[in-house]
Amino acid sequence: MPKLLLGKPVIDAIATELSPRVAALAERGAVPTLAIVRVGERPDDMSYERTALKRAESLGIAVRRVTLPADASQTQLMNAIAQVNDDESIHGCLMFRPLPSHLDEQAACDALDSRKDVDGAGLGSLARVFSGRGNGFAPCTAAACLEVLDHYGIEVAGKRAAVVGRSLVIGRPVAMLLMERHATVTLCHSRTDDVAAAMRDADIVVLATGRARAYGAKCFRPGQTVLDVGINFDAAGVMCGDADFDAACDALGDEGAITPVPRGIGGVTTSVLMKHVVEAAEGVVE
Amino acid sequence: MPKLLLGKPVIDAIATELSPRVAALAERGAVPTLAIVRVGERPDDMSYERTALKRAESLGIAVRRVTLPADASQTQLMNAIAQVNDDESIHGCLMFRPLPSHLDEQAACDALDSRKDVDGAGLGSLARVFSGRGNGFAPCTAAACLEVLDHYGIEVAGKRAAVVGRSLVIGRPVAMLLMERHATVTLCHSRTDDVAAAMRDADIVVLATGRARAYGAKCFRPGQTVLDVGINFDAAGVMCGDADFDAACDALGDEGAITPVPRGIGGVTTSVLMKHVVEAAEGVVE
Missing domain, CATH: 3.40.50.720 (NAD(P)-binding Rossmann-like Domain)
Incomplete structure (x- = not known):
């Protein structure tokens, strides 16, 4: 029988690693904050959102939910992303995909500020993964x-x-x-x-x-x-x-x-998301 | 003895392919135009510039040389690139690298409009090569x-x-x-x-x-x-x-x-550069 590489110990280790980093940010008055952009109410998205909320809470990371109706227009979506970009108290953003098919998902991903693109969805992040240059995060x-x-x-x-x-x-x-x-x-x-x-x-x-x-x-x-x-x-x-x-x-x-x-x-992915949010916050908090 | 994959027949085939495309652009009043940005007078750069000039001339592609002294400042370089970006009559730009070591080469590459980045030097082009999305060209x-x-x-x-x-x-x-x-x-x-x-x-x-x-x-x-x-x-x-x-x-x-x-x-690279310039021109000429 091979060794089972279970996620739980990795998740625990990431929590242990993040705890002092979140505390250090708190000392400087900052709470690492993740925005979750959700369009509609797909069960997969809702389920992952609940997991993310729980994980974030346990780590001292704040979550701002940005929800749009399933029939939201591209303009509404782009405005929501622009608000995330402009809001200095938001450090990272996860947008659930796939978006409803009437929306231009790539345009939305690419509009997000690379420094907040904690799930590596936009072109800036992809360029960084490929080249090691610029801003952004790996998926x-x-x-x-x-x-x-x-x-x-x-x-x-x-x-x-x-x-x-x-x-x-x-x-x-x-x-x-x-x-x-x-x-x-x-x-x-x-x-x-x-x-x-x-x-x-x-x-x-x-x-x-x-x-x-x-x-x-x-x-x-x-x-x-x-x-x-x-x-x-x-x-x-x-x-x-x-x-x-x-x-x-x-x-x-x-x-x-x-x-x-x-x-x-699977579960490690959520912890990595939180780690990226902390990294993003560390990158901008003075 | 293996088959020798000589560059010359490939170069000739690209020329044959580009000829009617350049003519079609000319009918719309456009001459595909390449800017070559050179800092200093490195012999390698000078030699490649001569080759590129000859190849471009034979294909009906115009070349605009943008030369800066070896001790040019980053501001001078960035200004030169901004001028290339703003000039609608320039369709593609090749900047010789490596730049003198006092200059920030990556910043210069990334400043070039991806649609003119015919040698795939900037982040936009790299993202496109990696993801198939966005604008730019492969190196x-x-x-x-x-x-x-x-x-x-x-x-x-x-x-x-x-x-x-x-x-x-x-x-x-x-x-x-x-x-x-x-x-x-x-x-x-x-x-x-x-x-x-x-x-x-x-x-x-x-x-x-x-x-x-x-x-x-x-x-x-x-x-x-x-x-x-x-x-x-x-x-x-x-x-x-x-x-x-x-x-x-x-x-x-x-x-x-x-x-x-x-x-x-080696020689095919120069022809691909010219092909990219024609593609870039086709992308913007109405």
């Missing part, structure tokens, strides 16, 4: 992968990593974060000829395709570290990752390591 | 690699590519361009554990490290395509690429293909 789930590796002391430099999935919220940014830390990264996707072989070749595998239990025994070998970012529901409504967990555990053996779904990367 | 040398592959009918989709070198002018952007075209890309660098193995695994290899003749027989296998972006000079002052050309040719065999140095990618 939280991508950054959460590195938090997990670091917490469990898994070496990245000089290792081979396979990232499966090339989305802008996980695949591409996590590939860049791993590369920045000196991993040799192979970015796989739906057009990859033999993804199982590419995965087996790697020391670290990041799965981010959203395909329930799609990666089985032939994709893994003993001793690998697997970060499963997928949050899927199977036909029976059971939450599962992109990996066929049981088959992966068999293949990884005692020397391997894997994040389960649930109880793996 | 010309990275784009030249794709021009060569396309010209010689070398399939990219579904192939494995190894990019060696992770600079922002070639390695990282060419990795993204190859991925966008559905290659499975491995990005190698100085911290890669076994770069020879990673190179042998690939169908397409891009060498962009600036290490003269550093990649020899053990890095190649029969049938590969090798794009050698390196422009180096050996101890005897002879221009050479990153590949040990003779050893590579032996290893690649009759089914392989390689760009020589000189007469390979």
Whole structure:
């Protein structure tokens, strides 16, 4: 059985790390503050909002909810973002996506001040992830992968990593974060000829395709570290990752390591969001 | 002996493609115009400027030289860029780099309007290369690699590519361009554990490290395509690429293909610059 890379200890460690930083900000009269922009009332968004509120409260981070009706106009949305940009008491902003289809999501993401773009949604943040230059943050789930590796002391430099999935919220940014830390990264996707072989070749595998239990025994070998970012529901409504967990555990053996779904990367993402808010506040509070 | 992927036929094909496009712009009263910003008189810059002037003239593209003294201030430089941005008759701008060390090169690159950033130097262009969104252009040398592959009918989709070198002018952007075209890309660098193995695994290899003749027989296998972006000079002052050309040719065999140095990618870069200027002009001329 491989080592289970549970999210909870990582979440606790981030809380421990943030506590004195939040206190130091408080001494300077600042409460790190996150704005959450939500359009409509999608159950996924509402559920994540509740989680974020609870996590923020436990860390001494304030949350300002900015809610718009499901039929909000682009102008209303852009005005809400402009207000977030102008409000010096707001340090970071998370906007739930996808937005209703009548709205221009990219324009909204790109309008947010990069210094407040704590979930790495806009062009400025993407440029920073790619180049290391400018302002902005990596998307939280991508950054959460590195938090997990670091917490469990898994070496990245000089290792081979396979990232499966090339989305802008996980695949591409996590590939860049791993590369920045000196991993040799192979970015796989739906057009990859033999993804199982590419995965087996790697020391670290990041799965981010959203395909329930799609990666089985032939994709893994003993001793690998697997970060499963997928949050899927199977036909029976059971939450599962992109990996066929049981088959992966068999293949990884005692020397391997894997994040389960649930109880793996997912919850760490929220903590990374809070960490980014604290970083953003530290960047502007004098 | 592998097929030699010479630059000249690619340069000629780009000229043939651009000719009617430049004529169509002329019919609308517009001459595609490139500004070249040069600080000081570095021999490399002067030499490239002459090449660019000749190539531009042959294609009906105008060049505006903006020259500053080697001791120019940051303010002078930023003013020059602001003038380029404001001048509607200028469609693209190339600024020679590296700038003298007293100048903030990144600030200068990022100040250039992305729509005129025809060599992909600023954050906007880098964000576009990474995300496919926004305005800007890929760095010309990275784009030249794709021009060569396309010209010689070398399939990219579904192939494995190894990019060696992770600079922002070639390695990282060419990795993204190859991925966008559905290659499975491995990005190698100085911290890669076994770069020879990673190179042998690939169908397409891009060498962009600036290490003269550093990649020899053990890095190649029969049938590969090798794009050698390196422009180096050996101890005897002879221009050479990153590949040990003779050893590579032996290893690649009759089914392989390689760009020589000189007469390979280098000259194509200048043609891609001109193509970007024409694209930029087409984007704004009504």
